[in-house]
Amino acid sequence: MKSFQAFRLDTPNQCLWRAQERVAIPPKPYDMLRYLVENPGRLVTQDEFLEKLWPDTYVNPELIRKYILDIRKVLGDRPDKPEFIETVTKRGYRFIAPVVDESAAGPGELNPLPTKPGHETIEDGAREAARSGRERSTAKRGLWKFILLPLLALAAAAGIGRELRLTRNGPIIRSSNNTSIAVLPFADMSPGKDQEYFSDGLAEQLIDGLAKVPRLKVVGRSSAFQFKGKNEDLREVGRKLGVTNVLDGSVRRDGNHVRITAELIKVDDGFQLWSQTYDREINDIFAVQDEIARAATEALQLKLLGTNSEPIALVSRSTNTEAYQAYLQGQYFNEHGPNKEDLIKALAYSDQAIKLDEKYAPAWALRASAQLAMTEGGLTDVAEGFQRARDDAERAIALDPTLTSAYLVLAKTQINCDWNWDAANTSITKAAALEPGSVEVLRIRSYRARILGDLDQAIKLREQVVTLDPLSSNSHYRLGYLLYAVGRYDEARAALQKALELNPQSSYVHLTLDKILIAEGNPQQALVEIEKEPSAWGKLTGEALAYHSLGREQDSNAALADLIAKHRTTSAYQVAQVYSFRGEADKSFEWLEYAYKQRDPGLPEIKSNPLFKKLYRDPRYTEFLKKMRLPT
Numbered sequence: 001m002k003s004f005q006a007f008r009l010d011t012p013n014q015c016l017w018r019a020q021e022r023v024a025i026p027p028k029p030y031d032m033l034r035y036l037v038e039n040p041g042r043l044v045t046q047d048e049f050l051e052k053l054w055p056d057t058y059v060n061p062e063l064i065r066k067y068i069l070d071i072r073k074v075l076g077d078r079p080d081k082p083e084f085i086e087t088v089t090k091r092g093y094r095f096i097a098p099v100v101d102e103s104a105a106g107p108g109e110l111n112p113l114p115t116k117p118g119h120e121t122i123e124d125g126a127r128e129a130a131r132s133g134r135e136r137s138t139a140k141r142g143l144w145k146f147i148l149l150p151l152l153a154l155a156a157a158a159g160i161g162r163e164l165r166l167t168r169n170g171p172i173i174r175s176s177n178n179t180s181i182a183v184l185p186f187a188d189m190s191p192g193k194d195q196e197y198f199s200d201g202l203a204e205q206l207i208d209g210l211a212k213v214p215r216l217k218v219v220g221r222s223s224a225f226q227f228k229g230k231n232e233d234l235r236e237v238g239r240k241l242g243v244t245n246v247l248d249g250s251v252r253r254d255g256n257h258v259r260i261t262a263e264l265i266k267v268d269d270g271f272q273l274w275s276q277t278y279d280r281e282i283n284d285i286f287a288v289q290d291e292i293a294r295a296a297t298e299a300l301q302l303k304l305l306g307t308n309s310e311p312i313a314l315v316s317r318s319t320n321t322e323a324y325q326a327y328l329q330g331q332y333f334n335e336h337g338p339n340k341e342d343l344i345k346a347l348a349y350s351d352q353a354i355k356l357d358e359k360y361a362p363a364w365a366l367r368a369s370a371q372l373a374m375t376e377g378g379l380t381d382v383a384e385g386f387q388r389a390r391d392d393a394e395r396a397i398a399l400d401p402t403l404t405s406a407y408l409v410l411a412k413t414q415i416n417c418d419w420n421w422d423a424a425n426t427s428i429t430k431a432a433a434l435e436p437g438s439v440e441v442l443r444i445r446s447y448r449a450r451i452l453g454d455l456d457q458a459i460k461l462r463e464q465v466v467t468l469d470p471l472s473s474n475s476h477y478r479l480g481y482l483l484y485a486v487g488r489y490d491e492a493r494a495a496l497q498k499a500l501e502l503n504p505q506s507s508y509v510h511l512t513l514d515k516i517l518i519a520e521g522n523p524q525q526a527l528v529e530i531e532k533e534p535s536a537w538g539k540l541t542g543e544a545l546a547y548h549s550l551g552r553e554q555d556s557n558a559a560l561a562d563l564i565a566k567h568r569t570t571s572a573y574q575v576a577q578v579y580s581f582r583g584e585a586d587k588s589f590e591w592l593e594y595a596y597k598q599r600d601p602g603l604p605e606i607k608s609n610p611l612f613k614k615l616y617r618d619p620r621y622t623e624f625l626k627k628m629r630l631p632t
Helices: 027-037 046-053 062-075 124-141 149-158 196-210 221-227 234-241 282-305 321-336 340-356 361-376 382-399 404-418 421-434 439-451 455-468 473-485 489-502 509-519 523-530 536-549 553-567 572-581 585-598 603-608 610-615 619-627
Strands: 002-004 007-010 015-018 021-023 043-045 085-088 092-095 165-167 170-172 180-183 245-254 257-266 271-281
Touching: 007 027, 015 027, 027 046, 027 062, 027 092, 043 046, 046 062, 046 092, 062 085, 062 257, 180 196, 180 221, 180 234, 196 221, 196 245, 196 321, 221 234, 234 245, 321 340, 321 361, 340 361, 361 382, 361 404, 382 404, 404 421, 404 439, 421 439, 439 455, 439 473, 439 603, 455 473, 473 489, 473 509, 489 509, 509 523, 509 536, 509 610, 523 536, 536 553, 536 572, 553 572, 572 585, 572 603, 572 610, 585 603, 585 610, 585 619, 603 619, 610 619
Parallel strands: 180 245
Antiparallel strands: 002 007, 007 015, 015 021, 043 092, 085 092, 165 170, 245 257, 257 271
16 A cells, blocks of 8 residues: 555555545556556656566557556646656656555554445455466467567457456446447547547547447447546446447647547456557548557457458548548537537538538538438428438438448438338348447337337337447437336336436436326326426426326316427427327327328327327227328
8 A cells, every 4th residue: 555645556456545535547547657656756767667567568658658648637747747747758757756655554554445345355465466367378378569460359359258257346247249349539639629529520430430340349429428538447437338348549639740549458457459559640530540440340350250351341531631520520519419509510510521522421411410400309491301301311322322321311311201111121221231230220220110019129129229328318218218108117217217317307208207107197296207307398298198197187288288389380299199198089180180291200109109099999090000101
């Protein structure tokens, strides 16, 4: 145990404490900090770090600089006025804070560390023996330094074998597919800190590229990006995401020059499978993306696919780097939607990219996606919005028939506007063939199954979505709604509570809990629940349902009237639900027809919506399903 200022290095448990609070620090920066603390006041060179901490592994020296930055961030140290780590230019680093060796103190002089019930420590000797055993095992697999990438892939594949490993934080949950990866958002290390759109875009491109590899589990963007700006222990990241490997990195852009550092890490022990630093001009960015994705997949896929597997095909390229940068900026704002301001910016940047390179397919697909989001959100005319989205998606496919995102946008227009379920299935099937690991493909497949009334299949697919996107509140909400629709209320409630844990402000979760409580015969509690709903139309819908269940028809009418007055152009489908639930069939069909004329995006869900049960025996219901080409 060694302490310095407010920090204590708990070497038996390999963790860092600030007073009584444990500080998150990744495995490799921890090892470097420990080595510095164990050698206080002495200059430690880059070569010494490499020799002592990575004796059998090739590591790009640039990573040492990155890890020092990570350590400084954890300690709150400043390179210009260091309190802990002094940089000796072109030579190395020196730990300058006074260090107290508490292991040499008497029992009464030690400050006890906070512990948890059942928490066990591992003695230094046992841990060192385990580490030595790992190093000997690694040496048997072969020295990696100065060995070509194919041998690196062989060694990496041999090292991916354990499905479950216990840590001091509990079990790390593993997928049955050990070849699993999360691409964390790359850190923006640029001087102006103004390249977030660029670093985010790079990570997203890598996610798309890796999703093309068959049988490779790739975590979805929304879950991987939960760790943006957080310095969380990679073992904890792996536990939360259920993956065995993490691709991490940073981007430093200065003018036309860009430096990209990437590393592939095995999360259970922090073992580095591969790392590289790229110093390029911005014009070479496409080649760098290819190199990173291919190197990472070669280090993972060889065991499953064999040496004769086809190389992965990444996203289509623009020869105009300005068009590509405009596309990345548009993508950045599109991901921040669905608010109107961000979507307008996404459209503007996609227009700019198309103007710079009218044959750049991803820009057309991006514009289609932004227009579709605006249409579904009621921010633009429905008929015109769907038509523009469809046209742009088809243009993107004509320019690049291998562009997954274009097929997905086209499928959404075929579902929400055309109600052409067969055409949508064709588009989804093409997208799945291009990116078998895409979580977006699973989402839309689940939605189509729900629309057609196959709720069991919809639930199975949505459970796969949760596996690939475990930290997405929306993924758990969607699963919860499907479980509600089939009457599995306890399971639905658990999924919905998980959604709220991940995002307490998640829309429609309280509305679904309101519906569950009403179905269980507890409308008074449902009324309490719906008051927590952040969505304005969702709250009014839930109130109208709960008040009716309580027999308070005047209050139900008031809530419904408010819903119609404020949201009639976007919530015709919800109004029809309320009327159906209240047994007012004529008014329900009146509003269903209104929703039909508006091409209301919610209307395709009519077959799986429990609130329409009172219409099932009405012949008008069967005729309406036929009009929407839904099975009867």
